[in-house]
Amino acid sequence: MQKRLIAVIFIFSFLISPVFADKEDPMLEISKETVPGHTRIHKFGHLEDAGTSLEVIWSPGGNYNFTNVAELQNISSTDADDTVGGTGAWNITISGLDANWLPQSEVIQLNGQTPVQSVNTYIRVNRAFVLEPQATMALEATNEGDIYIGPGAVVAGVNANPRAFIGANYGQTFMAIYTIPANCTGYLETYTISTFTTNKEFEVYLAISEFELGNRRIEEYHLEPIEFQNDYVPPRPLQSKTDIWVMGEVDVGTGKIAVAFDIILVDDEFVNIDQTFKVNIVESIDLMSTEFFAFIILAAATMYFAWGTQENRKAGLGFAFSGLWWIAVMIQWVADHAGTTQIGIVWLFIAPLTFCFVMFMEKSWGQMDDATKTITERKNTF
Numbered sequence: 001m002q003k004r005l006i007a008v009i010f011i012f013s014f015l016i017s018p019v020f021a022d023k024e025d026p027m028l029e030i031s032k033e034t035v036p037g038h039t040r041i042h043k044f045g046h047l048e049d050a051g052t053s054l055e056v057i058w059s060p061g062g063n064y065n066f067t068n069v070a071e072l073q074n075i076s077s078t079d080a081d082d083t084v085g086g087t088g089a090w091n092i093t094i095s096g097l098d099a100n101w102l103p104q105s106e107v108i109q110l111n112g113q114t115p116v117q118s119v120n121t122y123i124r125v126n127r128a129f130v131l132e133p134q135a136t137m138a139l140e141a142t143n144e145g146d147i148y149i150g151p152g153a154v155v156a157g158v159n160a161n162p163r164a165f166i167g168a169n170y171g172q173t174f175m176a177i178y179t180i181p182a183n184c185t186g187y188l189e190t191y192t193i194s195t196f197t198t199n200k201e202f203e204v205y206l207a208i209s210e211f212e213l214g215n216r217r218i219e220e221y222h223l224e225p226i227e228f229q230n231d232y233v234p235p236r237p238l239q240s241k242t243d244i245w246v247m248g249e250v251d252v253g254t255g256k257i258a259v260a261f262d263i264i265l266v267d268d269e270f271v272n273i274d275q276t277f278k279v280n281i282v283e284s285i286d287l288m289s290t291e292f293f294a295f296i297i298l299a300a301a302t303m304y305f306a307w308g309t310q311e312n313r314k315a316g317l318g319f320a321f322s323g324l325w326w327i328a329v330m331i332q333w334v335a336d337h338a339g340t341t342q343i344g345i346v347w348l349f350i351a352p353l354t355f356c357f358v359m360f361m362e363k364s365w366g367q368m369d370d371a372t373k374t375i376t377e378r379k380n381t382f
Helices: 002-014 016-021 026-031 273-285 290-307 312-337 341-381
Strands: 038-050 071-077 091-097 103-109 116-122 124-132 147-150 164-166 177-179 184-195 202-209 215-223 227-238 243-250 255-267
Touching (some): 026 038, 038 177, 038 243, 071 091, 103 116, 124 177, 184 202, 184 215, 215 227, 243 255, 290 312, 290 341
Antiparallel strands (some): 071 116, 091 103, 091 124, 177 243, 202 215, 202 243
16 A cells, blocks of 8 residues: 555656646647747638639639749739828738748838839749738728739739739738748648538639649549538648649639638758657746756655665665655756746645655654664563
8 A cells, every 4th residue: 555655646746747748739839939940831812703714712813823033023002092101001011932942021111003122032922911001000901902012014003923912901912822931841731611602513622833843733622612621630741842722613603712721831950840849848838857857756766665664764764865855856846947837836745745754753763662672672681
């Protein structure tokens, strides 16, 4: 019974912090940007009037032109009020990849229908959004016209060769298109399709183009109006510089299609995702230090051996050493968890410390009893 009890105390004390650690969600840690080398990408787009021929799922519809040359982008709006001091959008942020396929972004001040050229060149534009609307900051304040981003010529705010598009009053791009940066691998986790128009049949394709290779479809869906989600278990890897996009069509007339997908980007130097999660979770939630583990093992071990020792003197000495180690455990816990909500757990270690103190006193009195008994026995022999 004694050995079972001490084993329970040891396991309970040893696992206090790992129980707290199990509450941590690795995906949440990625979103919190506490996992080195990992980034969550959520892309979504819609096409309100998909036709009977395949179109890319982004606001303008139709085709989408990829390029292998980094180009300056012309940014313009179809509404003159989308300008600094106007009643529409003042600035936008564009985000994409440079000539080396590395991420970059910049802020552009709008000038209505007059195109403003980007400072950087882009081989891909992955997204854009309104950074600053009109000064009133009303809830409805956003871009009043369609905003075009692309290298093409501009007429009345319309770009002849757009790479990104922000529809009027939407405030951001809706493009189910993304390109994996250089020196990264993307892991496709989820893919969601929503079709809205009744009595129609939709065909939706997920496609990729790996660097310097041809286009290919990797998923095909035939749907009536429905919302459908595909979870990739395990996630599907996408090599660096891979383009991924969605196309769709309807059997008759027009229909509405919306899609979304989630990708985890992993820097190539972090090749083992599980290993990276474990290391980062330890750092992010501040699990016990190496010193804590050493102290608690010594404290539990000396208490165990002291309990199993028959000679009172040796047992008392063992409980004394165990008590000192339990004090060290408590001090190290405080050092590791100062300023956190877990510091209150330190009081749980009072239980084994008190046990060691009580047993030390009992064994110490037991030593006196042993000595008295020995003296009595010797007297009786004479």
